[in-house]
Amino acid sequence: MKIALIAHDKKKQDIVNFTIAYTEILKQHTLFATGTTGKRISDATGLEIHRFQSGPLGGDQQIGARIADNEMDLVIFFRDPLTAQPHEPDISALMRLSDVYQIPLVTNLGGAEVMIRALDAGFFDWRKLQD
Incomplete structure (x- = not known):
């Protein structure tokens, strides 16, 4: 599966800890991430990750484009x-595209x-369920 990994600044350590805990599962999949998040995950785990731009510089939009092109299976x-994001319209667009194209999107550790x-x-x- 093609999995996108994204985290806001105050959540980056949480996603790094998550990927450390689940490295064995994640290494079986094709991983994508926004810039800084991808670097921190790769440095901590050694996982191979295709890195897009950082979120505020267009990374969220690049992942959204992959969703629109049916090239993403899951977004974490x-x-x-609790923190206002200067690129909130990009985040909203990414979430909207996930809904439009029925791409599972989880936004916290529990999910x-x-x-x-x-x-x-x-x-x-889930793609087999749609057939």
Whole structure:
């Protein structure tokens, strides 16, 4: 599966910890991330990650384009709901595209753990369910 990993600044350590905990599962998939998040994950885990621009510089939009082109299967986005984001319109557009194209999107650790465990157990192949 093609998985996008994104995190706001105050959530970057959380997504790094998540990817460390689930490296064995994640390494079986094709990973994408926004710039700084991808670098921090790669440095901490050694996972191969295709890095886009940082979110405020267009990374969220680049991932959104992949969603619109049917080239993304899951988005894990650790959002910081308590801090205003200068690129909030880009974040809203990414979330809207996930909804429009029926791409699963989780925005916190609890949802990410449910998704990654379902993926590992073989319960998460939503594209087959659409057939």
